[in-house]
Amino acid sequence: MxxxxxxxxxxxxxxxxxxxxxxxxxxxxxxxGSYAIPSDDPVEAEDLQNISPExxxxxxxx
Amino acid sequence: MAEVxxxxxxxxxxxxxxxRGLEAVRKRPxxxxxxxxxxxxxxxxxxxxxDNGIDEALAGHxxxxxxxxxxxxxxxxxxxxxxxxxxxxxxxxxxxxxxxMTQLHAGGKFNNTDDSGNAYxxxxxxxxxxxxxxxxxxxxxxxxxxxxxxxxxxxxxxxETVEHVREVGxxxxxKGTEVRFMASSKTNREDGTFSNLEYSFKTLETRLxxxxxLNSGVRIIIEDERPAEPLVTxxxxxxxxxxxxxxxxxxxxxxxxxxxYMIGExxxxxxxxxxxxxxxxxxxxxxFTNNIPQRDGGTHLAGFRGALTRTINLYAQSSGxxxxxxxxxxxxxxxxxxxCVLSVKVPDPKFSSQTKDxxxxxxxxxxxxNLVNEKMAEWFxxxxxxxxxxxxxxxEAALAREAARKARELTRRKTALDVASLPGKLADCQERDPxxxxxxxxxxxxxxxxxxxxxxxxxxxxxxxKGKILNVERARFDRMLGSQEIGTLITALGTGxxxxxxxxxxxxxxKIVIMTDADVDGAHIRTLLLxxxxxxxxxxxxxxxxxxxxxPLYKVARGKSEVYxxxxxxxxxxxxxxxxxxxxxxxxxxxxxAGNDLARVIEGARQFRRVLDAFPTHYPRAILExxxxxxxxxxxxxxxxxxxxxxxxxxxxxxVALEYERGWQGRITQDHGIRLARVLRGVEEVRTLDxxxxxxxxxxxxxxxxGQSGGVYRDPSRLMRKDRDQVIHGPTDLLKAxxxxxxxxxxxxxxxxxxxxxxxxxxxxTLDPEARTLLQVKVEDLAEADDIFTKLMGDVVEPRxxxxxxxxxxxxxxxx
Numbered sequence: 018m019x020x021x022x023x024x025x026x027x028x029x030x031x032x033x034x035x036x037x038x039x040x041x042x043x044x045x046x047x048x049x050g051s052y053a054i055p056s057d058d059p060v061e062a063e064d065l066q067n068i069s070p071e072x073x074x075x076x077x078x079x
Numbered sequence: 080m081a082e083v084x085x086x087x088x089x090x091x092x093x094x095x096x097x098x099r100g101l102e103a104v105r106k107r108p109x110x111x112x113x114x115x116x117x118x119x120x121x122x123x124x125x126x127x128x129x130d131n132g133i134d135e136a137l138a139g140h141x142x143x144x145x146x147x148x149x150x151x152x153x154x155x156x157x158x159x160x161x162x163x164x165x166x167x168x169x170x171x172x173x174x175x176x177x178x179x180m181t182q183l184h185a186g187g188k189f190n191n192t193d194d195s196g197n198a199y200x201x202x203x204x205x206x207x208x209x210x211x212x213x214x215x216x217x218x219x220x221x222x223x224x225x226x227x228x229x230x231x232x233x234x235x236x237x238x239e240t241v242e243h244v245r246e247v248g249x250x251x252x253x254k255g256t257e258v259r260f261m262a263s264s265k266t267n268r269e270d271g272t273f274s275n276l277e278y279s280f281k282t283l284e285t286r287l288x289x290x291x292x293l294n295s296g297v298r299i300i301i302e303d304e305r306p307a308e309p310l311v312t313x314x315x316x317x318x319x320x321x322x323x324x325x326x327x328x329x330x331x332x333x334x335x336x337x338x339x340y341m342i343g344e345x346x347x348x349x350x351x352x353x354x355x356x357x358x359x360x361x362x363x364x365x366x367f368t369n370n371i372p373q374r375d376g377g378t379h380l381a382g383f384r385g386a387l388t389r390t391i392n393l394y395a396q397s398s399g400x401x402x403x404x405x406x407x408x409x410x411x412x413x414x415x416x417x418x419c420v421l422s423v424k425v426p427d428p429k430f431s432s433q434t435k436d437x438x439x440x441x442x443x444x445x446x447x448x449n450l451v452n453e454k455m456a457e458w459f460x461x462x463x464x465x466x467x468x469x470x471x472x473x474x475e476a477a478l479a480r481e482a483a484r485k486a487r488e489l490t491r492r493k494t495a496l497d498v499a500s501l502p503g504k505l506a507d508c509q510e511r512d513p514x515x516x517x518x519x520x521x522x523x524x525x526x527x528x529x530x531x532x533x534x535x536x537x538x539x540x541x542x543x544x545k546g547k548i549l550n551v552e553r554a555r556f557d558r559m560l561g562s563q564e565i566g567t568l569i570t571a572l573g574t575g576x577x578x579x580x581x582x583x584x585x586x587x588x589x590k591i592v593i594m595t596d597a598d599v600d601g602a603h604i605r606t607l608l609l610x611x612x613x614x615x616x617x618x619x620x621x622x623x624x625x626x627x628x629x630x631p632l633y634k635v636a637r638g639k640s641e642v643y644x645x646x647x648x649x650x651x652x653x654x655x656x657x658x659x660x661x662x663x664x665x666x667x668x669x670x671x672x673a674g675n676d677l678a679r680v681i682e683g684a685r686q687f688r689r690v691l692d693a694f695p696t697h698y699p700r701a702i703l704e705x706x707x708x709x710x711x712x713x714x715x716x717x718x719x720x721x722x723x724x725x726x727x728x729x730x731x732x733x734x735v736a737l738e739y740e741r742g743w744q745g746r747i748t749q750d751h752g753i754r755l756a757r758v759l760r761g762v763e764e765v766r767t768l769d770x771x772x773x774x775x776x777x778x779x780x781x782x783x784x785x786g787q788s789g790g791v792y793r794d795p796s797r798l799m800r801k802d803r804d805q806v807i808h809g810p811t812d813l814l815k816a817x818x819x820x821x822x823x824x825x826x827x828x829x830x831x832x833x834x835x836x837x838x839x840x841x842x843x844x845t846l847d848p849e850a851r852t853l854l855q856v857k858v859e860d861l862a863e864a865d866d867i868f869t870k871l872m873g874d875v876v877e878p879r880x881x882x883x884x885x886x887x888x889x890x891x892x893x894x895x
Contacts, residue, residue, distance in 0.1 A: 021614060021865055022475075031578065032617050033865065038360065040578050042475045043614050045482030048489075048566070049405045052610075053559035054603040054868075 101215035135160030143298040152276040155259035162226030217260040225253040295319030320353040331357040341454035345446035354419035377438030382447030408477035486577025518588035525834035533838030594628035613861035658821030667794035684810035712782025735808040
């Protein structure tokens with residue numbers, strides 16, 4: 018399959034990526050928690066605690 | 080020594096000083112021309128002369144410079160400029176040309192600080208000491224000047240004039256200067272300066288090409304007469320430094336179409352920059368001061384770097400890219416894959432050493448910084464698409480660097496592995512042999528609690544993972560695995576992470592079981608986990624260590640018996656099995672169908688319903704079903720006798736209708752469909768199967784499934800049980816009857832999440848090795864998961880929401 022980061026052909030040594038670089042970029046995103054799947058679900062009460070305060074502020078009507 | 084040339088003096092006395100000056104050059108040539116043994120000094124001789132020609136070109140008087148290596152190893156450099164002045168130099172009493180050739184630091188370029196008018200504003204040469212050094216270090220040197228329609232000639236030996244400048248003859252239409260010299264070498268005489276006269280065409284070409292790039296529009300021709308077939312190369316670049324960077328990157332692929340180019344002046348310093356990024360990771364920034372390269376950079380490079388980092392940082396912040404990727408980058412990241420030529424023209428540059436490897440003039444830094452800041456911000460504003468590409472690349476560089484660092488950190492932490500270093504959330508097992516140990520990755524804290532209580536502590540470990548929700552802009556909630564969760568997971572597995580650090584031999588459990596809820600969020604977390612393992616720990620999957628748990632979706636109880644069912648299909652299987660008990664289907668001709676035969680008929684009915692469900696909802700299901708049983712969808716039927724087909728559907732509809740509700744009439748419509756109508760209590764009821772649906776692939780499939788029923792539904796039949804029976808008109812009726820019978824006396828519980836199961840139930844259904852089913856994850860499944868993941872995610876930067884909405888159904892039924 019093609020490299021998930023840059024779409025170039027993969028290299029077996031770095032599967033499924035094409036290079037050390039792309040593998041590292043991907044790892045960087047995991048470790049930063051940048052990967053997220055959009056969800057339309059209503060927010061559960063306990064989940065609300067995890068939302069950052071700034072996000073909260075954005076929701077508040079002015 | 081610079082005063083020597085300026086001091087008014089008598090001819091004789093002054094000439095002695097001059098000779099002393101050149102004597103010094105011969106005594107310590109290294110100081111003036113560079114290394115005399117490794118070839119660099121020898122080539123410098125050529126550059127020194129070429130610089131004079133370039134200066135003429137820069138001043139607008141010359142268009143071409145020709146360098147020729149002669150067969151006898153002498154070198155000539157000719158330009159088509161104004162020609163060195165040959166008139167008498169008042170201070171020295173000899174021709175100006177001779178002064179230039181025999182006196183150190185003589186020449187027009189040293190007057191650049193005043194406005195005397197005859198000076199070069201900025202000199203490309205300034206290589207040191209001028210052409211007199213070349214003269215001093217040559218066995219002989221011949222000067223030819225074409226000026227005022229006349230050719231002049233002078234000859235020098237060992238730096239001394241042997242023939243004063245004299246007129247050779249008229250030279251109409253010619254102008255310029257030619258210097259031909261034979262460098263002093265040990266090959267010609269014992270006390271020669273250079274160890275040999277081996278000029279490298281390649282070396283000369285490289286430097287002269289540089290000059291051609293840096294002095295856009297100047298034509299430089301190199302000829303080599305030493306080989307049997309003389310070499311000639313012409314170097315001419317109108318694009319200047321822009322073409323220079325393209326040339327440097329000629330075998331790399333750039334991420335942008337054209338280099339960024341800027342030129343301007345600040346406080347008398349001209350700054351010219353061309354830069355573009357390629358897809359490699361190497362930085363190649365070449366700084367020049369007055370055409371001379373600085374291997375060790377200096378104030379111009381510092382100014383450029385500062386401005387570059389600042390501008391890109393500003394853009395990354397203001398465009399929101401930096402925030403989205405949660406990363407700060409360094410100057411090194413910004414310069415990864417950057418190829419840049421930075422050329423400054425400074426009136427009076429100062430270098431840290433004779434070799435000019437580093438520029439130290441402090442006024443250059445603010446000039447470069449200021450100009451690059453301004454022009455680059457402008458460029459970013461005017462080229463937002465390319466700016467995004469560049470900043471994207473830089474962010475990636477920062478991510479990769481950060482990732483490698485963090486991977487090392489995480490892995491090191493693990494080396495001191497003991498219970499204490501394990502993440503607090505992990506409920507580890509007692510077993511220490513990985514081959515016998517299992518790790519359950521459980522979604523959510525409540526399910527994690529049940530799993531911790533219900534597991535077998537001996538060999539089953541539980542790690543609860545919380546799929547965090549993240550509020551990003553546009554008030555949307557995204558499922559993600561936080562960095563904390565990923566870190567905990569890596570530590571628990573014990574393998575480390577990253578291409579250098581990951582070691583599958585250190586895996587602490589040989590069964591890693593993903594256990595998530597059977598809902599959309601569960602599917603999302605599972606997709607995230609699978610993608611993570613696939614991308615960052617493929618060995619885990621290749622080794623067969625990764626599994627997916629199959630917790631039940633339903634629990635049904637009838638009387639005292641309890642059954643767990645995995646999914647909707649499993650529930651239906653169960654209900655049908657129950658509903659089949661004691662049922663007999665009696666056909667009009669008296670044939671009875673029961674047991675396994677009836678089960679097969681019902682399987683056919685389920686297939687029929689699946690195909691029927693695929694039709695758009697506005698088509699009436701009952702009409703479609705009866706039309707299919709009447710053979711209306713058989714291949715070719717609709718295009719044969721359409722009225723006959725309409726009649727047969729009407730007849731079929733009458734057959735399944737109650738006696739007083741009959742009277743269906745079939746007609747052909749304009750689009751070659753059929754219109755079915757009947758009058759019920761004075762009101763006309765109309766159903767239409769238009770031409771398109773009649774001839775659709777779905778209709779064909781439905782017809783084919785109906786055809787496989789083997790005539791079971793040709794006439795109404797009766798589903799009979801001990802105490803009652805009911806009429807069956809088609810597969811839908813039959814399925815409904817069986818299912819509703821199956822549901823009788825059942826209590827049905829649907830688990831919305833693992834957390835709804837108590838620990839015992841979780842053990843019985845999902846954890847107990849004797850009872851559970853685990854799906855082993857294969858790499859092929861994962862390539863697909865990654866694909867789904869990629870589509871779900873879209874671009875990290877711009878998630879593709881549309882796709883997600885369209886594929887909500889697929890996501891729900893994701894099953895790896």
